[in-house]
Amino acid sequence: MNIVVPLGVSYLAFSAISYLADCRKEDPGSFVDCFLYLFFFPKVVSGPIVKWREFSQGRQTPDAAAVRKGLGRIIIGMAKKLLIADRIAWLIYSMQHYNIGGLDTASAWILCFAYYLQIYFDFSAYSDIAVGLGGCFGYGLKENFDHPYVSCSVSEFWRRWHISLGAWFREYLYIPLGGNRKGSFRTCRNLFLVFAACGLWHGVGVGYLIWGCMHGVLVVTERLLEKKAVFKKIPVFFGYLYTQFFVMLGWLFFLFNSAGGAVAHLKQMLGMGGQGQVVLKWNYFVRGGQAALLILAFILALVPGLPVYEKIRSRIKENKGGSVVGAALLLVLFVAGIAAMANNGYSPFIYFQY
Numbered sequence: 115m116n117i118v119v120p121l122g123v124s125y126l127a128f129s130a131i132s133y134l135a136d137c138r139k140e141d142p143g144s145f146v147d148c149f150l151y152l153f154f155f156p157k158v159v160s161g162p163i164v165k166w167r168e169f170s171q172g173r174q175t176p177d178a179a180a181v182r183k184g185l186g187r188i189i190i191g192m193a194k195k196l197l198i199a200d201r202i203a204w205l206i207y208s209m210q211h212y213n214i215g216g217l218d219t220a221s222a223w224i225l226c227f228a229y230y231l232q233i234y235f236d237f238s239a240y241s242d243i244a245v246g247l248g249g250c251f252g253y254g255l256k257e258n259f260d261h262p263y264v265s266c267s268v269s270e271f272w273r274r275w276h277i278s279l280g281a282w283f284r285e286y287l288y289i290p291l292g293g294n295r296k297g298s299f300r301t302c303r304n305l306f307l308v309f310a311a312c313g314l315w316h317g318v319g320v321g322y323l324i325w326g327c328m329h330g331v332l333v334v335t336e337r338l339l340e341k342k343a344v345f346k347k348i349p350v351f352f353g354y355l356y357t358q359f360f361v362m363l364g365w366l367f368f369l370f371n372s373a374g375g376a377v378a379h380l381k382q383m384l385g386m387g388g389q390g391q392v393v394l395k396w397n398y399f400v401r402g403g404q405a406a407l408l409i410l411a412f413i414l415a416l417v418p419g420l421p422v423y424e425k426i427r428s429r430i431k432e433n434k435g436g437s438v439v440g441a442a443l444l445l446v447l448f449v450a451g452i453a454a455m456a457n458n459g460y461s462p463f464i465y466f467q468y
Contacts, residue, residue: 191242261419
């Protein structure tokens, strides 16, 4: 049966739990305060998940500087969504629906990599827009992403990806379970249970549970090995490759919304798909423009998280002409985003379904 549920019901439920839990120590406010917290429109559909005490104490009267900053974030979010995520989504759609004979091995890997980029730019775009809108209304919503694709361990990835979700699970599930206060075994058990619950939060299905348990096993393994001398000697680059590899494979459960679909695609990636005659190979779909898009998207996902980028950015901001260049760049992104919106069809945000 297709059951009609409110849009953003999982985020709404988490906000309600936070309200009930925080009201034990914080002022519950009025009915209007509670209603505004639960249904504040920038965050209600796909977050960030804001705790009641942060929301109730974080309101400020917005000034012109805050509005300008908020509008800048909105434009950046629009550009991520319309110029990168949606274009990658069209490539993925083409590879899945226009290839009757099935995918060759190279196409299967490219599809997996493309979705790895799409889900980041799509979800971080929504978060940018939500944070920008919140700032325009005087609410400083917390950052939801901190360049997760520079992570060199799965534990680090989860400190950078969907930060508000991780903070919610830590405070309202991990700590009540005992956190790390009752020995190594219980700490590992609590970590695993949190990630299993995180998987089920995304969807009640075997695929999401496997995804959550996979990340739970990886995080627990890293926790057990982090103090070992051998583990500390592992090169950083190897840690980066292993982290991004498993993160990329894990997103297959989101792409196909089922364990069976993800496993079938994984077999295609390993050359064991058993498909018939492949009519359209990878080079039919990934031509000059599509290849450049994927390379550019990966660079944009990686480089802003490097320390050298922040140093260059700080120097540009200190320069008097830096603000002019930044404003001009935002204007270009805004015009390009509007043009893309006019030319393309509607493509909903991926996390609207969770």
